[in-house]
Amino acid sequence: MTVLMKAKEAADQVYDSIRTRVEEMKKNGLQPLMATILITGDPASEYYAKAKLKIAEKLGVAFQLHSFQADVTEKKILQLVTQLNEVPSVHGIMLELPLPKHLSASRIEKAISPNKDVDGVTPTNKLATVTGSAGLYPATPQACIKLLKHYGFTLAGKNVTLVGRGQTVGLPLFHMLQRENATVTVCHSRTPDIASHLGHADIAFVAVGRPDVVTQTMVHSSLAIIDAGINEMAGGKIAGDVAADVSSCVAAISPVPGGVGTLTTAILYENLLKAIDIQLREAHENESYNMG
Numbered sequence: 039m040t041v042l043m044k045a046k047e048a049a050d051q052v053y054d055s056i057r058t059r060v061e062e063m064k065k066n067g068l069q070p071l072m073a074t075i076l077i078t079g080d081p082a083s084e085y086y087a088k089a090k091l092k093i094a095e096k097l098g099v100a101f102q103l104h105s106f107q108a109d110v111t112e113k114k115i116l117q118l119v120t121q122l123n124e125v126p127s128v129h130g131i132m133l134e135l136p137l138p139k140h141l142s143a144s145r146i147e148k149a150i151s152p153n154k155d156v157d158g159v160t161p162t163n164k165l166a167t168v169t170g171s172a173g174l175y176p177a178t179p180q181a182c183i184k185l186l187k188h189y190g191f192t193l194a195g196k197n198v199t200l201v202g203r204g205q206t207v208g209l210p211l212f213h214m215l216q217r218e219n220a221t222v223t224v225c226h227s228r229t230p231d232i233a234s235h236l237g238h239a240d241i242a243f244v245a246v247g248r249p250d251v252v253t254q255t256m257v258h259s260s261l262a263i264i265d266a267g268i269n270e271m272a273g274g275k276i277a278g279d280v281a282a283d284v285s286s287c288v289a290a291i292s293p294v295p296g297g298v299g300t301l302t303t304a305i306l307y308e309n310l311l312k313a314i315d316i317q318l319r320e321a322h323e324n325e326s327y328n329m330g
Contacts, residue, residue, distance in 0.1 A: 041189060041290035043264070045181070045300035048188040052304040053097060059311055060098045071100040072130040072156070072310055073122050075115065077141065079108040082270065083134040090132075090303060097307060102128070108138050115141065116149050123151040129317060130156040130310040153316050156309040158210070167210045170217050174309050174316070179211035181301035182243055182264045183218065185292055191241065191262055193218035199235045201225045201252065201279070202245035207266050211243060232256060244279045252280045254287050262290040266298045 060070055072094055076087045087103060094101035104118060122128045131154045137143050147155075152162035158176035166173025183193070198220040202208035208224070215222045223239070225232045233256035236242055244252055245266035252263070267279025278294030285291050292298055 040285055040288055041262075042285070043185055043189050043262075043290055043292040043297060045185050045188075045292070045297050048185055049301045049304040052301070052308055053093075056097050056099075056304075056307050056311060063314070064098065068314070069100050069127070070098075070130075070310055070314060071102065071128050072132065072307075073102040073104065073128050074132045074134060075118065075146075076103060076105045076134045077108060077110060077115075077137055078105055079138065080134075080136060083136070087134050090306070093303060093307065099307065099310065110141075112141050112145065115146055119146060119149045123149075123154065126317075128154065129314045130154055132157055132306070133159075153320065154313055156306055156313055158309070164210070168213045170213075172316075174313060175214070176206065176210045177302045177305040177309060178207045178245075178266060178298060179214050180305050181298050182207070182211055182245075182266055183214060184305070185298060185301050186241065186262065186264055189262075189290060191290070193220040193241070196220050196240040197238055198222045199225060199232075199239035199242045200245075201232060201236075201242065202247075202266075204245065204247070207245035211245065211266075215243075236261065246279045248279060249277045250279075250281045252284060254281060254283050257284055257288050259287060259289060261288045263288055264292050264298060265294050268294060268299055 063070060074087050074090060076083060078084060091101050091103060122131050131150050133146055135143055147159040148161060150160055152160045155163050155174050158167060158174045163173045167175045193215060198215055200208060200212055200222055203224055203226045212222060212224055223235050225235050236256050237258060239261060242261060242263045243266060247267055249269045263280055265278035265280045269277050271277050276295050
């Protein structure tokens with residue numbers, strides 16, 4: 039029988055840990071604060087921003103939502119980012135995507151302070167993800183690995199097929215899987231026969247952003263699949279990258295919705311606490327340097 043790798047239990051464990059740490063921080067006079075920049079016009083972005091606000095309230099985290107109309111200038115957004123970078127009481131900055139065509143996500147993301155970059159999108163944190171050095175790693179790749187491990191799967195020595203090599207999930211996930219000592223095969227749009235690579239895999243991660251990339255005929259009964267895709271279908275239904283009927287043919291699979299996305303939001307707030315640790319450490323080092 040297929041194991042359905044739902045993320046609620048794993049996410050709740052992360053949230054419990056966050057709540058405990060937030061209470062400790064507050065007792066010491068520190069109020070964690072997340073700032074989110076939202077350009078209105080995309081219903082999904084607006085929904086996710088509001089969902090993050092509700093979770094922040096439950097965790098005791100302060101939340102600032104900076105909303106702009108779709109015709110906002112890039113200069114105005116960059117001015118806000120600079121302002122948020124400089125305010126010590128702001129500990130995390132998120133930019134909701136997608137943006138209108140006249141705005142450059144890359145330029146805006148580069149302007150965010152790496153120490154407040156809870157999405158792990160700045161060049162500094164992207165490099166840290168590649169090298170394994172200290173930094174804030176992207177939340178979705180972390181969620182993929184954490185969800186798999188929550189269900190007792192190990193990666194060391196396993197044959198892993200990663201379908202997708204995008205900047206947001208696939209590429210950072212590849213480097214993180216290497217550090218887990220998995221043997222990783224990466225499939226992409228130029229891979230002629232993805233099924234053959236899934237055939238020898240113990241575990242598959244699918245992160246393409248297109249429904250039905252993996253179908254029933256491509257899998258086998260001992261395969262575990264983490265589906266990181268989120269696709270809006272006709273009628274507003276959400277589907278992953280793996281066809282729905284695959285779930286009856288594999289050993290384990292994460293559902294969409296209720297899988298990777300659920301845990302990703304939790305890890306964003308875990309990254310906020312990591313960001314606070316980095317900021318406090320840097321402030322302490324600067325203080326010691328100035329005294330010396």
